[in-house]
Each structure stands twice: as C-alpha cells, then as structure tokens.
Amino acid sequence: MDKRKRIILHVDMDHFFTAIEERENPRYKGKPIIVGANPRQGRGRGVVSTCNYEARKFGVKSGMPISKAWKLCPHAIYLPVNRGLYMNVSERIMKILRKYADKFERWGLDEAFLDVSFKAKGFDEAKEVAKKIKKEIFEKERLTCSIGIGPNKLVAKIASDHEKPNGLTVVKEGEVRSFLNPLPVRRLPWVGEKTEARLKEMGIETVKDLAEANPIDLKEKFGVLGIQLYLMANGIDRSEVEEKKEIKSMGKDITFEEDTLNPKLIKETLSKLSEEIHKRLVKRNLYFKTITVKVRYDNFETHTHSKTLLSFTNKLQDLKDNVYLLTKKFLEKKRKIRLLGVRVSRFISSEKQKKLI
DNA sequence: TCTGGGGTCCTAGGACCC
DNA sequence: TCTGGGGTCCTAGGACCC
Known part of the structure; x- marks a missing residue:
C-alpha cells in the first residue's frame, strides 16, 4: 500500500450540452437555451436535460418538466438532445484529461476524476495542473469547466461544484472539515430527495449534523449506505480513481x-x-x-x-x-x-x- | 411427522448518478 | 410542476443445491 497522500481532481464541464450548442451556433450566444424534450407548445412530456445560465435566470433547471420550463421561459431556444455530437466532443476532452492523470476515471459524458498524486507534488502544483487543463480545453474546444481538488474523490467532487462556472476550488486535508460541515446533506453523493427527507426526520440537515450522528443508528436505518454516509460526512473516502471496465x-x-x-x-x-x-x-x-x-x-x-x-x-x-x-x-x-x-x-x-x- | 446451514442464482423494486 | 433516457448498486424473498 502506498503511503503517499493522494491528490484528486474532479473536472466538471460547465452546462456541457448547451455550451456545445452555443459553440456550434454562435447566433444563440447570449440567449436562453434549453436542451431536452420537445416542449410542444407547453404540452411536451419530457424534462430539461441541460440549460445555460441565461435560461437559469428564469428559474429553469435540469430535470424540470419541459412543460414547466415552457411556462417560465417560452422564448428560449429549445433543442433536442444531440447525443452523437456530445459524445464526440466528450471523447476529445477525455483524451486531453487522461494525459494529465496518473489514474483516470470517466464519469458520464462531462465529468472525470484524475488522480495526480505522482504527477503533482502537493496541492499548489496540482492547482497549476488544473489551470493548464482549463487552458488546453478552452484553446482546443472553446469550452469551460470547473475543477475541484481534494485529498479524495468525495471532496474533489463537491469542490468542483463549489464555484461555477469556470471555477477552481482547492480543499487541502486540513480544510476538509470546515469545507464540508456547513453544507446541506443533499450536497453529498448518494443523498437524493428520499435520503434527504429521511435524514431530516432524524434531525440531520447539515453535513456537520451527519458527522456527529451515531453511526450505529445510521447503519440500522440505511444499511450499507448508512456507514457510507457517516464516513462521507467525516470527509473519509478511500475509493480509488479507476476506469470502469465492463458494461453491466x-x-x-x-x-x-x-x-x-x-x-x-x-x-x-x-x-x-x-x-x-x-x-x-x-x-x-x-x-x-x-x-x-x-x-x-x-x-x-x-x-x-x-x-x-x-x-x-x-x-x-x-x-x-x-x-x-x-x-x-x-x-x-x-x-x-x-x-x-x-x-x-x-x-x-x-x-x-x-x-x- | 418435522425438519439445518451455507451458498448461489433469479426476480422485482427502488434510490441514485449524469 | 407532473415527472427522459442512459446507467449502477443495494435489498429482500424464494428456489435450489449440497
């Protein structure tokens, strides 16, 4: 087992689908864009896949029913999900990212984890790597991303979401607790609507509440997830950055x-x-x-x-x-x-x- | 004449991720 | 407000085998 302290980057492309659409169609620039189901004049039945920041100003969010988006922002540009295009762009970006990593893990089309523990000696060097990555992606693809750096995947992932778009957030080991404590539990991976509600019933709303909860209670209520929640709240995540091999x-x-x-x-x-x-x-x-x-x-x-x-x-x-x-x-x-x-x-x-x- | 314990596979449902 | 489509992982019960 390697004793070296880990340094992990999480790279998250900014509103990936709509950013690509803007790039491909400069006339859309500055206008609200919504990629997702066909709105059919407000009678469409799908959801919003991604929307740009102009659309978010009207209250539109990803995952929202497209009919609601239509009510909030009928004059937006509505586009179907052009998966083939996004996959091509994703391939090129992943190729860029892979070069910078000792170990690499793709996460969906627009996110990736990079273990740079050997390539970078310390967090300051890792920050320079992150800047280089942002520069190269912007020069080659005209797209921006947000990057989080932390001692494990959990912290890196939450950090990348901390400052968006085009953000860069570094959380060193000593800062993990103060970084996580004030956050609502919902910001932790695997805490969705249901888990958030069940935690609230137990009086747990912030990561600090969760970190101070009784792990035995959590295990009883949530099974394996309970232990995972307790560890995450305490900033502990030993999972490795590794490329998923086979499709299931x-x-x-x-x-x-x-x-x-x-x-x-x-x-x-x-x-x-x-x-x-x-x-x-x-x-x-x-x-x-x-x-x-x-x-x-x-x-x-x-x-x-x-x-x-x-x-x-x-x-x-x-x-x-x-x-x-x-x-x-x-x-x-x-x-x-x-x-x-x-x-x-x-x-x-x-x-x-x-x-x- | 009332029945063990361990292991694996299958099915169905549900929570969550992007 | 009325809920897409691509996936992963976990749980729990039952069948079946030794």
Missing part, C-alpha cells in the same frame, strides 16, 4: 407522446427497442443472458418483468420473442401505458462464448 447492462426506454393500449403500436415499439439494442450488442461483440421489460402506466406506476435464459445468445429473434412474452403479462392489466423499456444484462464477450460451444 444495456437498454432503451421510450415514453409515448400519448398513453396507449394500441397493440399494434406497442408491438412495433418493442420491435424497434429490441432492434436498437441488438445493434449495440453486435457493435460491442456481446452475448446476453437476461432480458428485462419495463412498463410505466399512465399513473407513473412502474414495473418490470425479467427472464434469464439457459444460455447466452446474441440473436435478435431470441430477444424479440422474450420481450413479447414478458410484455404479455403487462397487457393483461388493460391499463394505458406511458413508457416501454427493454434492457439486457449478464453479458459474455463473443470470444468467450465461442470457447463455450
């Missing part, structure tokens, strides 16, 4: 424009979803074993049915047959369907599969 599952969901019971539409949609997933499987050379179908009814109630096959397959027909079979169970309910989803999991690579035969 692959799926596609579709929300209908209107809730439906139309058997023809349902069958066609299931076919399309299966075909899309099959394409991605072939591209990655994967065989799968488990199929899951997801249905969301008109009242947002969501259920899944899944089936594990006796052996691995990569055949489209196997996928479709099982998807239809699993969906049948849902259709018997005669309730209108809002969303359909198909997911496959438990993979094996084609090379390994061939060895099995």
Whole structure:
C-alpha cells in the first residue's frame, strides 16, 4: 500500500450540452437555451436535460418538466438532445484529461476524476495542473469547466461544484472539515430527495449534523449506505480513481407522446427497442443472458418483468420473442401505458462464448 | 411427522448518478 | 410542476443445491 497522500481532481464541464450548442451556433450566444424534450407548445412530456445560465435566470433547471420550463421561459431556444455530437466532443476532452492523470476515471459524458498524486507534488502544483487543463480545453474546444481538488474523490467532487462556472476550488486535508460541515446533506453523493427527507426526520440537515450522528443508528436505518454516509460526512473516502471496465447492462426506454393500449403500436415499439439494442450488442461483440421489460402506466406506476435464459445468445429473434412474452403479462392489466423499456444484462464477450460451444 | 446451514442464482423494486 | 433516457448498486424473498 502506498503511503503517499493522494491528490484528486474532479473536472466538471460547465452546462456541457448547451455550451456545445452555443459553440456550434454562435447566433444563440447570449440567449436562453434549453436542451431536452420537445416542449410542444407547453404540452411536451419530457424534462430539461441541460440549460445555460441565461435560461437559469428564469428559474429553469435540469430535470424540470419541459412543460414547466415552457411556462417560465417560452422564448428560449429549445433543442433536442444531440447525443452523437456530445459524445464526440466528450471523447476529445477525455483524451486531453487522461494525459494529465496518473489514474483516470470517466464519469458520464462531462465529468472525470484524475488522480495526480505522482504527477503533482502537493496541492499548489496540482492547482497549476488544473489551470493548464482549463487552458488546453478552452484553446482546443472553446469550452469551460470547473475543477475541484481534494485529498479524495468525495471532496474533489463537491469542490468542483463549489464555484461555477469556470471555477477552481482547492480543499487541502486540513480544510476538509470546515469545507464540508456547513453544507446541506443533499450536497453529498448518494443523498437524493428520499435520503434527504429521511435524514431530516432524524434531525440531520447539515453535513456537520451527519458527522456527529451515531453511526450505529445510521447503519440500522440505511444499511450499507448508512456507514457510507457517516464516513462521507467525516470527509473519509478511500475509493480509488479507476476506469470502469465492463458494461453491466444495456437498454432503451421510450415514453409515448400519448398513453396507449394500441397493440399494434406497442408491438412495433418493442420491435424497434429490441432492434436498437441488438445493434449495440453486435457493435460491442456481446452475448446476453437476461432480458428485462419495463412498463410505466399512465399513473407513473412502474414495473418490470425479467427472464434469464439457459444460455447466452446474441440473436435478435431470441430477444424479440422474450420481450413479447414478458410484455404479455403487462397487457393483461388493460391499463394505458406511458413508457416501454427493454434492457439486457449478464453479458459474455463473443470470444468467450465461442470457447463455450 | 418435522425438519439445518451455507451458498448461489433469479426476480422485482427502488434510490441514485449524469 | 407532473415527472427522459442512459446507467449502477443495494435489498429482500424464494428456489435450489449440497
């Protein structure tokens, strides 16, 4: 085990999707831009994926229903999610970032962790590395990012969010406690709406409250997460920066424009979803074993049915047959369907599969 | 004639991340 | 206000094996 103190950077691109759209279309500059579902004059059913700072001035936020965004800011420029474009830009940025790291971990399209413990001797040098990174990304891609530096991933991640956009926040070991203590628990990773509410019931609202809570109580209430929460609140995070190796599952969901019971539409949609997933499987050379179908009814109630096959397959027909079979169970309910989803999991690579035969 | 204990796999649901 | 689509991980019960 290496005893050297760790120095971790978290790089977070500023409002990534809308920043790319602004760059590609200079005439959008200075105007509110919202990337997400089609607003359909306020009748759209998706959510806001990303919005720029001009749109945020009107109260628009990511994750918000697109219909609400329309009410707040009808004159914004509404754009669909151009995932292919963002993925290309992301690839180039990750390539830049990787050069600066001893160890590298991509986190979604627009974030990454860099362990620079060897490349930088101390936090001051790490700060210089961060400045270089920002400079190179801006020169090559005309995009800005916010960077947090800390003794572990947890602190780096929270630090990158501290000052945005185009921020740079350094939190050294000795400063971790005073940095974290005043924050609301919601700022910690894995604390979402539900966990925040349950903590509040226990009288825990700030990170300081959580750090001073009884870990036994937390473990009882939250299981593994309870221990994790206690450690995080005390600034402890030993998780390594490491690139995730293999994908665990692959799926596609579709929300209908209107809730439906139309058997023809349902069958066609299931076919399309299966075909899309099959394409991605072939591209990655994967065989799968488990199929899951997801249905969301008109009242947002969501259920899944899944089936594990006796052996691995990569055949489209196997996928479709099982998807239809699993969906049948849902259709018997005669309730209108809002969303359909198909997911496959438990993979094996084609090379390994061939060895099995 | 009332039944152990450990391990693994499968299924369903739910919270959370970006 | 009315809730996307891409994922990961955890929990809990039941089946099944030895």
